[in-house]
Amino acid sequence: MIKFENVTKIYPGMSSPAVDNLSFTVPTGEICTIVGPSGCGKTTALKLVNRLHELTDGNIYVLDKRGETQNVLEMDPIVLRRSIGYIIQQIGLFPHCTILKNIGTVPQMLGWDDARIRRRAEELVEMMNMPVEFLDRYPHELSGGQRQRIGVARGMAIDPPVMLMDEPFGALDPINRTLLQNEFLRLQQEIKKTILFVTHDIDEAIKMGDKICILNTGGHLEQFGSPANILARPANKFVEDFVGADRALKRLNLVRVEEAMNAHPPLLQATQNVEQAVGFMVEQGIRSAYVVDAAQTLKGYVRVRDLKGKTGWVGEFVEPAATTIQMTTSLKDALSEMLVVDYANVCVVDAQNRVRGLIDTNMIHEAVLKSAAIAEGEEE
């Protein structure tokens, strides 16, 4: 848990606050994104938690490893910082130290022995989908994306319950950014950290956040809530403008394919005979169907008009599917994929290419309406 209680920060010599009477709570295990235009005090707010900046008024509480609520102001800043993961956009890896030493910075200060540090570092680079050999390299031998993964690994070195991330993926190219975002979200499913995540990009805020905290210039809180909630019901004109005119479309980002798909689609077996298959498709009122083998692995699809009047096995007429979608894909990406290949529906598969469902535009529409209804329900 991270709790802001009437937190104000006024820099010396400034008349207006950088963070203005900010109160919100991030529940344990959730990511809260702080988003706003430049100069809104989002980075300042983040740095108040590990006391890189000292707050002027109010209190900040964090849950420590033993599950006890601690007022950060009552803790020794050095102890506090060592207990909180800190990841910044510029990464700040130590160029003269190996990756192992970089990741081991905090564990070493906490007195872990070398073997334990090495074990933990190996575990972390594997978690980040990187080879263990990287531990003996230097930062300049790695690419930007790899360096940022090491930055994240370093932040997680002692498995801190609370992490602060300041635009961690901001300096990466779009492809790497998406990749790291997805990897991190998948990781978060397992590690369940409580994270404060600063970004200037509303799309990233929506994608990464279980909660979003929208700040305006002067550190003023405009709205705090779940992404669905904020998109469905912007609190005021500022939020409405900030989330953008396409906020209805952005809701597509919030729902994953597995929540919207038809999990029991009509499928054909490759070993079925053609007449039987045509009968099945006519009965179902569909013009084409996906074909699977005995293990539910996708083989491709067949069309009614190609099969009519033919004999033999369905497997002989299968055409490969131009695209498939993973269950964890967002509806936005799914829709985009469907528009690209011009399919009425797309097959949803798991990592082993087994068919798990089917999705079409109607299902997407319904899912978005449903998520909006849930968001409104939350509000009441």
Added chain:
Amino acid sequence: MKEDTSFWQQLKHLTISDVLSWTMIPVLMIIVVILVYNQLLLTIEPGSMEANMLGSYEIGFKRIMDAAAEHVRLILVSTLLAIAVAVPAGILITRQGFRDFSGLILGVANIGQSVPSIAILAIFMGILGLGFKTAIFALWMYALLPIVRNTATGIKEVDPDIIEAATGMGMTNRQILLQIELPLSFPVMFAGMRTAAVINVGTAALGAFIGAGGLGTFIIAGIPLMRDRLILVGAILTAVMAILVDWILEKVQDKLVVSTATV
């Protein structure tokens, strides 16, 4: 993959420019020294003033070597003392609370550099007397500025993001200084020491004026006697030493920069 670091393996990868950069300066210097020996020392006529000054060839050679050793001692002691004072001073003026004094400290160090060395010798001769100590003091003052300045510059040039990450992870100021700032600024700091040492080789030749010995002795003896050979022996050997010190420290510096492998 383990890198093969055996000598012969490394030798295979040598390029012509590598070979030249390692051999050119020493070979040239050896040639110069041989020329000095052949052309200047072996041609001295017995009974001449040069011969009186240098004695027989054997004694002359020994006197020259002694003077060179004295010269090296002057440089070593003064540069090491300067490092001992200038590095802490350079660190100090980058610390919070002392940054305001950075102008003052650099200013003081600047004085050492801008007052002509011969003047410093003259002034402190009155206070410290003749000899080794006064020469060391003057050389020490001379070496301060480049080292203080480069130490401070090196530390200030460390990427602030690295410092921020280190602070955010809970490193103490002391840990940041010892584990981050000093290792990362060392190449710049070392360049300052190299500059100081090379300047001191030349300046130490003036030490002979106040009886501190060194290669300057021959120059100073040669001028009033108008003996070019003595002057040349002193001048050329001083130059050879400056070039060699610079070259050796350059090689050390290359090694250090490679091994710290900065981005």
